[in-house]
Amino acid sequence: SQQGEEDPQALSIQEGENATMNCSYKTSINNLQWYRQNSGRGLVHLILIRSNEREKHSGRLRVTLDTSKKSSSLLITASRAADTASYFCATVSYNTDKLIFGTGTRLQVFP
Amino acid sequence: EAGVTQFPSHSVIEKGQTVTLRCDPISGHDNLYWYRRVMGKEIKFLLHFVKESKQDESGMPNNRFLAERTGGTYSTLKVQPAELEDSGVYFCASSPREAIPYEQYFGPGTRLTVT
Numbered sequence: 001s002q003q004g005e006e007d008p009q010a011l012s013i014q015e016g017e018n019a020t021m022n023c024s025y026k027t028s029i030n031n032l033q034w035y036r037q038n039s040g041r042g043l044v045h046l047i048l049i050r051s052n053e054r055e056k057h058s059g060r061l062r063v064t065l066d067t068s069k070k071s072s073s074l075l076i077t078a079s080r081a082a083d084t085a086s087y088f089c090a091t092v093s094y095n096t097d098k099l100i101f102g103t104g105t106r107l108q109v110f111p
Numbered sequence: 112e113a114g115v116t117q118f119p120s121h122s123v124i125e126k127g128q129t130v131t132l133r134c135d136p137i138s139g140h141d142n143l144y145w146y147r148r149v150m151g152k153e154i155k156f157l158l159h160f161v162k163e164s165k166q167d168e169s170g171m172p173n174n175r176f177l178a179e180r181t182g183g184t185y186s187t188l189k190v191q192p193a194e195l196e197d198s199g200v201y202f203c204a205s206s207p208r209e210a211i212p213y214e215q216y217f218g219p220g221t222r223l224t225v226t
Contacts, residue, residue, distance in 0.1 A: 033214060042115070042202065043154075045214035088154065097142065097206075098167060099215060101154040 006089060006102040014110050019076040021105040023089030024069075030094045032065055034074050037086045037104075046074075046087075081111045113137065115218035117203050123224045129191040132221045136185070136205030142166075143186050144206075144215060145178060149199035157201075160186060161208070193225045 006023045013019055023032070031050045035043040049056045049065045049072070056063045062075040076083055086106050090099035116135045124130050136143045145157040157176070158168040162183035171178070175194070180186040190197055200222050204215040 035217075040219070042217040042219040043204075045216070048214060090154075096167065097159055098144065098156040098170070099146070099154075100156070101146075103153050 006087075006105045008105060009103070010106045010108070012108040012110065013079055015079060015081055017079055017109075019079050019083070019107055019109070021074045021087050021089075021107070023072045023074070023102045025072075025089075025091045025100070025102070026070065027091075027093060029067070029091045031092050032063075032072050033090045033092070033099065034061075034063060034072075035088045035090060035101075037088065039085075043088065076107075079107075079109045081109050083107060084109045115203055115205050115216050117201075117218040117221050119221060120219065121222045121224070123226065124193055125226055126195055127192045129189065130193055130223060132188045132190075132201050132203075132223070134186045134188070134203030134205075134218060136203070137216055139207065140205035140216070141183070141208045142206045142215075143180060144204040145186070145188055146170075146202040146204065147199050148202070149196065154202065157188075190223070193223075195225050198223055198225045 029051055033048045034046040037043045047058045047063050049063050060077045065072045086104045088104045089102040118133045122130050141162050143160040146154050148154045156170040158178055159166045160180045163180050177189045200220040202220045204217045206213050206215045
């Protein structure tokens with residue numbers, strides 16, 4: 001099945017540091033999305049990158065996509081305590097709308 | 112604009128009982144999705160409605176699960192009879208149909224505990 005894997009599973013950093021999370025997937029995709037989940041809350045969409053894009057920025061977020069390696073990375077620069085959450089990548093294949101989620105990375109940012 | 116809402120936020124039932132989860136999507140969103148995350152595992156797709164029609168129900172685990180979206184507005188997901196392995200968080204999401212690709216807007220989830 002097309003299931004993504006993320007690493008690391010957990011990441012602890014200090015405020016101001018950068019956080020990098022990686023995601024790998026198995027099949028061809030139309031786009032890849034990153035979501036954040038705060039404890040006990042729903043998933044919040046962060047950024048979407050299409051299969052023909054290599055890099056995308058949104059505020060303090062930078063996403064890269066390497067379709068040859070079937071991998072993506074999410075970089076959060078100058079992290080804040082409020083960035084503490086679980087982060088998930090999710091892929092969308094052609095001819096479907098469903099999201100296939102990765103296993104997630106738990107990020108802890110200490111003040 | 113109100114977001115996706117789900118009810119209840121938490122449900123505790125005994126094995127063999129029935130539970131119905133409800134999702135109200137963002138007004139005007141034709142697409143409605145159900146996902147779930149069972150303990151320690153990844154979030155998995157269950158099914159996708161376009162208005163009142165089931166577009167994709169490939170993720171439904173078995174016939175104990177029944178989803179409906181009468182009238183193309185809110186949706187219900189019934190589990191009957193519930194089993195221990197059904198415990199987890201059930202998420203609903205919605206999205207408009209105007210542009211592809213598009214993000215999905217998620218509700219806060221319903222935590223289901225089967226004892």
